[in-house]
Amino acid sequence: MLKDITIGQYFPGQSIVHRLDPRYKIIITLTYIIMLFAAAKIPSLIPGVIFAVTALILSRIPFSLIGKSLKPIIPLIIFTTILNLFLYDGDPVIKIGFIEIAYDAIETSIMTIIRVIFLIAGTSLLTYTTSPIMLTDAIESLLAPLKKINFPVHDLAMMMTIALRFIPTIIEETDKIMNAQKARGANIETGSLAQRAKAMVTILIPLFVSAVKRAGELALAMECRCYRGDVGRTRMKQLKSGAKDYIAIILTMAFLALVFVLNFAFRNLELF
């Protein structure tokens, strides 16, 4: 069912990861991504892996949930691994008939698999532990310098907030309309590809109609509450950073440094 989609969902909690300042959390996540991609050798991936697993344990988000968000990327992983294995030039170390696999190919494949898995796991952790509102607040605050060149930061953040806020609503609505059409015998899960494509129309039209209607109502409601954009707007919940945020970011930077140290230390490593 559509309701089972977990990507981009927020799981409320009180853990240290939940309570970090979202601005820092975004910077930390970006640093974490750099950590994964700066690694040039397999051992240099270890800091990133330890970092993600520690954050996951601290957040008390069940591992099974992360597993669920990884499920859709399994085909991608398999596909890239196959390409990596066979399309890489180098001295072959394995020979089975006409298939030749180079050492570099194996190394690159292993690294790509680890990178992709931890990239998804780490970034899902960000959305799992940060409410959409906090996330966009943080983005607005981080992009604030761009206001000087008249970039509509606030408008963009508001648009993102609204979009994120309505994802679950629209998913729920889609689910409802889908069920209503299924109750009238629409071929949504069964039937040929052409039949299914046709059935999509019966879902999309009502969905657009209600989305447009809802947008109009929301705009009206916002105007009734005197919303007029960024100017003079204050916040009920101010973003505040404290000692835990500074410690978190220093630790992250230390992990990143460790990646470079490991890169240097194992620059000539050959596992077999």
Add this chain to the structure above:
Amino acid sequence: MATIRTENLNYTYGIGTPFEKTAINNINIEIKPGSLVGIIGHTGSGKSTLIQHFNGLLKPTSGKIYIDDVDIWENKKNIRDVRFKVGLVFQYPEYQIFEDSVFRDVAFGPKNMGLDEEQIKQRVTNALESVGLPLSYLDRSPFELSGGEKRRVAIAGVMAMQPEVLILDEPTAGLDPRGRDTVFSLIKDYHKKTQCTVLLVSHSMEDIAKYADTLLVMNNSEVFCYDKTVSVFEKSEEIQQMGLDVPQITRVFNELKKRGVNIGEEIYTVNYAKKLVLEYLGKAGEKSC
């Protein structure tokens, strides 16, 4: 005519996530063909989940549903036929309208059944008559109609499939009192005319008591009671404790009884109450003379 029977029916939402929630718990009921059953309960008591099992939109976590003694999940390929047999009108059904003419929207169900042009036309016309809309509406765009008319078009869309069981989830939600009465009496007439089984979901006792012959009261994901309407109102105290309303007229007569004026038991419609009051006054009048 179809009989619906459930056996230890359970359904849990979001298994394996922090939002796991049991929506219905161990439901064992049998719905007799031709009856008009009212299903009442709080928001979140499991009514909507339960009815979505009857036409195979939800697959039970455990337990079975039988329609005419056939387990509907025994052969997955037949699930579409179950949906033609058990028609379901969702809450706010006007949100499912997608075609550019009333005719085409109402015809969507019958078309999916694979009927021929002639039959489809016949059924659409019948359905539109059943919901009391003039045939001149056939060529109009459903999006131009008023809210109440849209609702009736959507209901006609399910009636046109001529299901043996018709389930309506809060068919009058968001309508004004007159619209509510219209829709309810349309359903009552449809029931009388076709003799099919009708399940009516609502949280308003007031409305449902007037129309249903059997009531299914849900509370906390379980069946609180499932009985003839008269017998259910014997438990009106408990129903009120559950936070559900009993009809105003029932409350009045319960209060009268408490104060020593016992006119009658299980009164839940104004008409019946009127009859009893007149009888009572008549008797009292005779005595005093």
